[in-house]
Amino acid sequence: xxxxxxxxxxxxxxxYPFLRWLMHVPNGGLRSRGExxxxxxxxxxxxxxxxxxxxxxxxxxxxxxxxxxKSNRGTVSDEQQDFLDxxxxxxxxTAVVRSSDEFVKAVEQWIRVRP
Numbered sequence: 001x002x003x004x005x006x007x008x009x010x011x012x013x014x015x016y017p018f019l020r021w022l023m024h025v026p027n028g029g030l031r032s033r034g035e036x037x038x039x040x041x042x043x044x045x046x047x048x049x050x051x052x053x054x055x056x057x058x059x060x061x062x063x064x065x066x067x068x069x070k071s072n073r074g075t076v077s078d079e080q081q082d083f084l085d086x087x088x089x090x091x092x093x094t095a096v097v098r099s100s101d102e103f104v105k106a107v108e109q110w111i112r113v114r115p
Contacts, residue, residue: 001069002050004100009107016111022053022065047079049087049094051103057110063091065110072098 002024013019025048031039053065066087068080076084076096084094093113095106 001071001100001103005051005069005103008100008104016058018053018055018058019107021055022051022107024051025049047077047083049080049083053110057093057113059112059114061113062093062110064093065107066092066094067103067106068096069103070096070098074098 006024009019009022027044027046027048027050049066049068051065051067051069056063057065064087066084068076068084070076084096088094093106093110095102097103097106
């Protein structure tokens with residue numbers, strides 16, 4: 001699902017150049033203990049969502065975008081919910097999506113919704 005989301009972003013950067021800053025945060029995944037320790041030492045933070053765009057939306061409605069991608073049965077961790085809550089309080093559009101179609105809808109909302 002993450003690759004489908006990335007494919008959509010890459011395919012639409014020509015239409016929406018600011019999408020070049022919509023990035024996947026590689027916090028998850030299986031890593032060795034040593035690699036996990038190195039990642040923590042470099043500043044990786046537990047709870048940061050999968051996709052972020054830390055700039056204001058074109059309409060000025062949102063100050064950023066934060067999207068967590070979950071499977072149909074996946075659950076949001078307490079740390080992820082804290083991140084989403086803090087981002088929303090700071091004016092970001094936040095979403096938990098369960099398909100690439102929901103991902104696209106969230107990004108399009110960030111792009112088009114006016115205050």
